[in-house]
Amino acid sequence: MHNQNNEILKHLHELLQTNEDSIKGYKDAADHLKEGELSTIFYRFSQQRALFKEELKKCIRELGGDESEHTDFSHEVHRLWMDFKSGLNGSDTEKIIEDCKNADKQAAKSYEKALKADPPAYVKEIIANQHRMIKGAEVQLDEFKKHPEGR
Known part of the structure; x- marks a missing residue:
């Protein structure tokens, strides 16, 4: 059980980092567009991702982990958001939407890995709910891209 707990904590820390990156990435995108x-x-x-981060921190504490412990993840989501930030100035709206969707697709993969680690039921429910909302964000961005003027 202890080993499984460590595995689950590792995944939760990765999701925490994923959400930290998403918070900054989406805020940068919002600031770049300024209005609308x-x-x-x-x-x-x-x-939303800031709320996810707080829920994950609580799960980490409840499993006996330290939410302030930062593992250095060299994960794809972080790289995507960093590439996104560096390319923001020359980006048009469609490219910004696409980059955000790509980062969320990678985030969803991290969530799927965490779910496969078989966390306790209450943690699994939180992770599954956050995963659904991330997938929902992707759908919402697709809809916006298809009908930007109809809003």
Whole structure:
């Protein structure tokens, strides 16, 4: 059980980092666009990820881990958000949406790995719910891209 707990804590720390990156990434996107509905959507996603981060910290504490412990993850989500930030100035709205979707697709993969680690039921429910909302963000961005003027 202890080993499994360590494995689950490792995944939770990765999700924590994923959400920290997403908070910054979506906030940067919102700030870059400055106004309009898409900026509001990005800001809301940033706030959503901040809530996810707090839920994950609570799970880590409840499993006996230390949420302030930072493992250095060289994961794809971080790289995608960093590439996104460096390319923001020359990016058009469609590229920004695409980059955000790509980062969320990678985030969803991290969530899927965490779910496969078979965490306790209450943790699994939180992770599954966050995963659903991340997938929902992707759908919302697709819809916005298809009908930007109809909003």
